[in-house]
Amino acid sequence: MRKLVPSALDPTQVFNEIASAKRLERGERLKIIALEIYNYYKTYSESISDLSAMNPIGLSGLEKEDLEDCYSGKTNPLNKLLADIRELQDLPIRNQCQYCGIASANTFDHYLPISIFPEFAVFSLNLLPCCDTCNKYKSNIFLVDGKRQIINLYYDNLLSERYLNVSISYKDDVPSAEYSLIQPIGISDNQFSLIQSHYTKLKLLERFRNRSPEVLSETQSSIKTHIKAKSNKRVIQFLLEEAQRLRDRFSNNHWKVVLHEGMANSYQFIEDCRLTK
Ligand SMILES: [Zn+2]
Known part of the structure; x- marks a missing residue:
């Protein structure tokens, strides 16, 4: 397991380009909520050291569908973002899922699950390359009793101590x-509990x-x-x-x-x- 390098592409520009690539009505609706989405991006970036404090906005209906479609409906700006994230990683781990270290990273995980947080569907910091098996097991897992369950490969400090x-x-x-x-020895219960849940859930x-x-x-x-x-x-x-x-x-x-x-x-x-x- 090694840390991943986050994309340096401007996430607001990426969102805007994806919205522009959508058909008329959906594109227009996405542009209407764009400013609101940029604010959520800001909150995410500011909360990065403790994402357990993040609350979903609770979007539903068309807004949720539109945002989910930003990821599921492939567009050139989205492909560009995903390629950028992949290419930033060091060669030895570029094709290897860092959640497990077993299989190739052939999918992207939404760290805050897309079904609960559609507002972060195409936010680069929320997108981690991983294998389809890890992605399937992680599914909608985020918090249990207020504690994060999966290691964040962009921001958590990964232990060099043998566990x-x-x-x-x-x-x-x-x-x-x-x-x-x-x-x-010397590793706190909190740190170890995150490792335990990561290994158990996946x-x-x-x-x-x-x-x-x-x-x-x-x-x-x-x-x-x-x-x-x-x-x-x-x-x-x-x-x-x-x-x-x-x-x-x-x-x-x-x-x-x-x-x-x-x-x-x-x-x-x-x-x-x-x-x-
Ligand atoms: Zn994996």
Whole structure:
């Protein structure tokens, strides 16, 4: 999970261009509420450090439909905005969903859900590239008991301290990985609770576990084929170097970083890598 870079395009100009691209009546109606929308953008930007305080205006009927259509009805100015957000991200993470770190970021999430906050349908700070699985699980989730449930990749401070843990176990000679979360020392309950809800709501621990057999088997095969290690030490060195390479690209709590360190700590896994010399 790495932080995302927000778009620098003027959001009021983007809204105005999208409204102008709409057919006559809808375009006219959008222009009538444009000033009001710009004020909500301002409130959003001012509340960015604590979006849990944001309240929906409660728009309904045509106004809600018009605003939702700004996102669902594709126009050139919207495509330009979405392309801008994608292209701003660092290459290693440009195509990877940072909510999970598993799949490609082939959709956009509305951080404040579009069905509750249609006023932010095309507001760049509210649009985060993510995969369709995360998008589906996140759905309309925003607050529970007044607390945000999903990490905001534009503005939350992402922890470098290790909180994701893995344990590799064997059943019928087949390795599998079980993930868990551990509160690091010095990290507040509030910070950790946001991490816990993010991982729970997006079903991340389960999704990491389901993806792990493929990584475990590929890594083992790669070590046997290319490293041809004669000693456990050489296998461990390879796994830790690989963990470091992934850490540099994706951050310390990426599921593959943790998994490679887990492999380096599993005596049976290392022994298995040495079987074919
Ligand atoms: Zn995802």
